[in-house]
Amino acid sequence: MDDPHPSDDVLIAGIASGDREAFAELYRRHRSHVCRFAVHMCGSATLAEDIVHEAFLAVIDSAWRYRPGQTTARLWLLGIARNHVRRARASRHMLDLHGEEANAATELTIHVDPIGDIERQRHLDALRRAVVALPVRYREAVVLCDLQELSYADAAAALRCAIGTVRSRLHRGRALLARRLCDRPAAKPCPLPVTRTIP
Amino acid sequence: MNCPLTADVIDFARGAPLDRGREDAVAAHLPTCASCAALAERERTLSAALRRLATETRTEPTRINEIRLGRLLAHFDAPRPRVRRAAVGIGVSLAASLLIAAGLYFGRKNDLPPARVFQVAATPSAPPTNAATAEFVVLPGATALPHFERGEVIRMEIPFPEGPVQADVLVGQDGIARAVRFVQ
Numbered sequence: 420m421d422d423p424h425p426s427d428d429v430l431i432a433g434i435a436s437g438d439r440e441a442f443a444e445l446y447r448r449h450r451s452h453v454c455r456f457a458v459h460m461c462g463s464a465t466l467a468e469d470i471v472h473e474a475f476l477a478v479i480d481s482a483w484r485y486r487p488g489q490t491t492a493r494l495w496l497l498g499i500a501r502n503h504v505r506r507a508r509a510s511r512h513m514l515d516l517h518g519e520e521a522n523a524a525t526e527l528t529i530h531v532d533p534i535g536d537i538e539r540q541r542h543l544d545a546l547r548r549a550v551v552a553l554p555v556r557y558r559e560a561v562v563l564c565d566l567q568e569l570s571y572a573d574a575a576a577a578l579r580c581a582i583g584t585v586r587s588r589l590h591r592g593r594a595l596l597a598r599r600l601c602d603r604p605a606a607k608p609c610p611l612p613v614t615r616t617i618p
Numbered sequence: 619m620n621c622p623l624t625a626d627v628i629d630f631a632r633g634a635p636l637d638r639g640r641e642d643a644v645a646a647h648l649p650t651c652a653s654c655a656a657l658a659e660r661e662r663t664l665s666a667a668l669r670r671l672a673t674e675t676r677t678e679p680t681r682i683n684e685i686r687l688g689r690l691l692a693h694f695d696a697p698r699p700r701v702r703r704a705a706v707g708i709g710v711s712l713a714a715s716l717l718i719a720a721g722l723y724f725g726r727k728n729d730l731p732p733a734r735v736f737q738v739a740a741t742p743s744a745p746p747t748n749a750a751t752a753e754f755v756v757l758p759g760a761t762a763l764p765h766f767e768r769g770e771v772i773r774m775e776i777p778f779p780e781g782p783v784q785a786d787v788l789v790g791q792d793g794i795a796r797a798v799r800f801v802q
Contacts, residue, residue: 439694446687455672468686475690543674546667564634565668571634590628597664 427492434482445492446475452493452567453500459562460504462551470507474500490576497567497577501559508555549599557592564589623647627654631661754788754797766790773801 422429425441427448433441453474457467477499485495550561563574564585574589575582621627623644629636630644648655769790775782784801 439691442694443687443691446690450683450687472686472690476693479690479694539670542667543671546671550671561668565632565665566672568672586625586629590625593628593632593661593664597660600664 428485428487431478431482431485431487431492431495434478435485442475442479445478449493449496450475453496456497456500456562456567457504459547459550459566460501460555460558461507462547466507470500470503473503477503491573494569494573494577497563498579501577505555545600546596549596552599553592553595557588557595560585560588561592561596565593621647621651621654623651623654624657627658628661631658632665752799752801754786754799756797757795760794760796763790763794763796764792766796769796 425433425444427445430441430445430448434445450471454467454471457470457474458464461467461470474496478496481499485492490498550558550566553561559578560574563569563577564571569577571582571585571589575585578585626636626640626644627648630641636644648658767790769788771786771788773784773786776785786799786801787795788797790796
C-alpha cells in the first residue's frame, strides 16, 4: 500500500491479494457506518458488534468478489451487514432495546451535552425503539435513507431493489414511526403533529 | 390522505432532492392544502428527530475497536483454505460441464429426425420376397413413439373395395407399427 490515501477500491483489491494493512484501513474507514447500521437494525449493541465482526470476516473471505464499477465499498459493506443482520434475525430472536441492551446501546452514543435534556433523551430512546420495532423492510429503508443518509439510488443498490420500492417503503416506514410515536402510552403529548384530513 | 402529491410532500419535507418542477408544485400546493401542510410539518419534525438519533449514535474508533481489529487481523493472517476452495470450484465446474455434455448428448439423441429411423427400417434383415414399389410412409403418431431400435417388416393384405392390396408394415421392437408401404 504505497499510496497514503488509497481509494476503497484499491483497499479491497489489496485485501483480496492479502494486504493486511489495506484491511485495517478499510475497517477504520467504514466500521462506524456498518456498526450504526447494525445497531439501528437489530437494536442491540452486543448483537451489532457480532454483526460487524462477521461482516468484516466476510470481507476478508470474499474481497475477490467485489466489483468496483458495480457498487461502492460502503454499499457493498452495508449489503454484507444486511445479510448478517437477516441471518442473525433468522437464527435467534432479535433483542429489543430493554434493560441491559438499552444501556449497552446508549454506551455507543456520544453525549455532546452531558447535562442535557432528559426529556429529549427520552424522546430519542422512544424513537430508537420505534425504529427497531418496524418491520424489517421498512426499517431497512428508514435506517439507510434517514439514519445513514443514503440517496434513494444508493439505498436501492444496497437493498437490491428498485428506487420506487425504496421510496414507498421509506414513506410507509415513516408513517408507521409517526403513528407509533404518537400512540405510545406516555404522559407527554405526541411530539409529532397529527395529520388531519380535510372533509 | 388522498392527495396525489403526498409522496412528493414527504420527500420535500425530509429534504430529499426533487426535480425543480415537482418542488415548485409542492411549494405552491402546501399553502392551499391543510392536510398536506400538516403532513409536511409532521415529516419535518420526524426528520429532525431521526437526524438527532443518527448524530447521537455516531461512533468513533476507540481502543476497543482497535482490539476488535486485532482479532480480525489475526483471522486475516491465519492460513485460509484457499486451495480447498479452489478445488471445490474446479469440482463444481467439472460436474457442471459433465451435466451439460450429458444433457446435450441425450437431448440431441431424442431430437433425431424420423427419417433416420426409417432409413434403418428400409433395410430390414429379412426383406419381403416381392420387391417394394414405394417408400415407407410414416404412420400418424409414430414419431411420438419411443426411439426405433430394431423391428421387422410384415407383409399383409389390406382389404379395399377394388380388391385386397398387399402392404409392408414396419413394426418396431415394441410391436407397434411405425410405417407402411404399399407393394401393389
